[in-house]
Amino acid sequence: MAPLTCTMCNTSDAKSCAVCHSASYCSKACQRADWPLHKIICKSFTTLPERPSPSHKLAFLLPTISKIPELIWVKCELRTEDEEYRSYQWGMPDTGGILSSEKVLPGYEGHSTERKPIKRNVLRGFNLDHTVEVFGRETFLIDGSKAQLLHYGDYEREDDS
Incomplete structure (x- = not known):
């Protein structure tokens, strides 16, 4: 290790x-x-429930009604992305039930989430040894919903040769 x-x-x-x-x-x-x-x-x-399955990843939920983040388990679908000289394996979280909003203006139902990968701690000036994914409602500024974000880190190299 x-x-x-x-x-x-x-x-x-x-x-x-x-x-x-x-x-x-x-x-x-x-x-x-x-x-x-x-x-x-x-x-x-210390109070986090056991991991429900190997396909679940730990995430921080930044809820709209609280300033305190919540630790939650999020089910992820394993995906592989092949590039010319390497292959990446990562888990795509199922954010539907987590980032959905009941108070969305007509016409904006079913809009997708936005994904932002973070690979560097800009504030501290160093690269991370993993990627942190930030997910949020793509249209929260115009659809009537409140901002809600999900942060989780999981991006592993399968082959770096």
Whole structure:
């Protein structure tokens, strides 16, 4: 297993959070700097239900009615994308029941979600060793619904030769 990298500065040989094991830090200074954000979700990991199936991935739901993110399991369909010299395997989340809205203006029902892959921590200035996917309702600004986002990370290389 590769050594853990610090959530804040990307330094290797970091130690994982003793409570949730979802974040890792190289120093107490980095841990303290991340605490205002990390404390919001840290305890949620300890009460998270078991993974329903291998096809479920862990995600953060940023609900419209709360400022606190929720940890949820999202069922994903395994997909493979072949490029000229490599193949990627990834899970496409089923966001239908999660990002749907009952209060949508007529004519906007059934619109799709927008997907934004994030591969770099721009704020901290380093590339991630995985891709974080952000999903949101594509038409939330004009269809009468509230913004609702789903964040999850899962993008694995099957073959990099």
